[in-house]
Amino acid sequence: MNKDFLLENFINGIPKAELHLHIEGTFEPELMFKIAKRNNISIKYSSVEELRNAYSFNNLQDFLNIYYAGANVLVTQEDFYDLTKAYLDKVHLQNVQHCEIFFDPQTHTSRGIGFGTIINGIHKALVEAKEQDGITSKLIMCFLRDLDSDSAMKTLEEAIPFKDWIMAVGLDSAEVGNPPSKFTEIFNHARNNGFITVAHAGEEGPADYIWEALDLLKVSRIDHGNNSLDDKKLVDELVRLKVPLTICPLSNYKLRVVKDLKNHPLKKMMNMGLVITINSDDPAYFGGYINENYCAIAEALELSKEDIYLIAKNSINASFLNDNEKELLYKKVDAYMELNK
Numbered sequence: 429m430n431k432d433f434l435l436e437n438f439i440n441g442i443p444k445a446e447l448h449l450h451i452e453g454t455f456e457p458e459l460m461f462k463i464a465k466r467n468n469i470s471i472k473y474s475s476v477e478e479l480r481n482a483y484s485f486n487n488l489q490d491f492l493n494i495y496y497a498g499a500n501v502l503v504t505q506e507d508f509y510d511l512t513k514a515y516l517d518k519v520h521l522q523n524v525q526h527c528e529i530f531f532d533p534q535t536h537t538s539r540g541i542g543f544g545t546i547i548n549g550i551h552k553a554l555v556e557a558k559e560q561d562g563i564t565s566k567l568i569m570c571f572l573r574d575l576d577s578d579s580a581m582k583t584l585e586e587a588i589p590f591k592d593w594i595m596a597v598g599l600d601s602a603e604v605g606n607p608p609s610k611f612t613e614i615f616n617h618a619r620n621n622g623f624i625t626v627a628h629a630g631e632e633g634p635a636d637y638i639w640e641a642l643d644l645l646k647v648s649r650i651d652h653g654n655n656s657l658d659d660k661k662l663v664d665e666l667v668r669l670k671v672p673l674t675i676c677p678l679s680n681y682k683l684r685v686v687k688d689l690k691n692h693p694l695k696k697m698m699n700m701g702l703v704i705t706i707n708s709d710d711p712a713y714f715g716g717y718i719n720e721n722y723c724a725i726a727e728a729l730e731l732s733k734e735d736i737y738l739i740a741k742n743s744i745n746a747s748f749l750n751d752n753e754k755e756l757l758y759k760k761v762d763a764y765m766e767l768n769k
């Protein structure tokens with residue numbers, strides 16, 4: 429049998445965790461049109477096909493413009509439930525055992541949608557997926573870094589009553605010009621309230637932003653982190669502290685962080701000792717869910733079964749599951765590897 433085909437099968441079946449996934453980025457055009465109709469909201473594209481054809485981006489901001497426009501049709505708790513359920517159903521078929529999902533409350537509260545409407549809808553789908561499919565999950569609330577810190581603080585205060593449902597806070601949206609230092613006080617307040625912290629850094633922004641995320645926001649993971657490679661001391665520090673990077677290959681390609689997947693630094697990063705995971709970021713917009721990301725980068729960089737095994741294990745190790753939960757998943761990955769040697 430063809431070697432690539434065998435590796436694709438191996439990737440599809442391996443138990444894994446997804447750690448960098450924006451729920452608003454899973455909004456497939458078909459569901460968007462359905463929900464828009466239900467809510468009597470018009471979309472500026474006349475068909476699913478026309479909308480999909482608009483998914484061509486020169487940079488992060490290009491993408492964000494379309495991504496925020498799409499999210500505007502989400503209004504009711506049922507909308508957030510349907511969105512989350514569609515993602516979970518999809519990745520259940522991709523052998524995702526655990527996922528850590530970002531959501532962007534400010535995108536919705538700024539339109540008058542209640543915080544409770546958003547989180548109740550998402551949470552309901554997460555509970556059902558655990559009951560029906562055994563998928564575990566955590567929620568990570570992101571602050572939009574292009575908005576001011578007062579808006580972030582207000583959002584954090586709204587989240588505190590839902591603390592039991594939210595594991596961590598993160599930072600996303602337009603990176604350049606919005607350094608982590610802008611949110612030092614917010615992240616201090618979040619940590620004082622028991623939230624873990626993560627941040628997008630070094631996707632388009634400089635290595636300095638990754639230093640700030642580590643030193644000022646005390647993050648447990650760096651989302652993206654591609655530009656860490658510009659700073660040897662930073663790489664040494666990330667390796668020393670074993671700070672995982674949540675890499676998103678198809679996102680990097682579609683947003684032109686890399687010109688070609690063949691130039692993607694993922695394998696080089698692994699060789700340098702960085703803790704690398706593979707994730708889909710915004711799969712509805714970037715042309716692939718988690719397994720498509722694994723397959724695309726595996727093909728481009730000629731990754732081996734052992735590489736895939738290590739990355740899948742990293743995804744569990746880098747998650748916010750407790751040690752017992754991690755142990756159970758390691759066993760599943762090891763049993764799978766044993767069967768498929």
Ligand code: HPA
Binds near residue numbers: 488
């Ligand atoms: N970067 C920053 N913000 C985002 C992204 C991303 O890749 N996806 C959704 N919001």
Ligand code: ZN
Binds near residue numbers: 449450628651
């Ligand atoms: Zn992201």
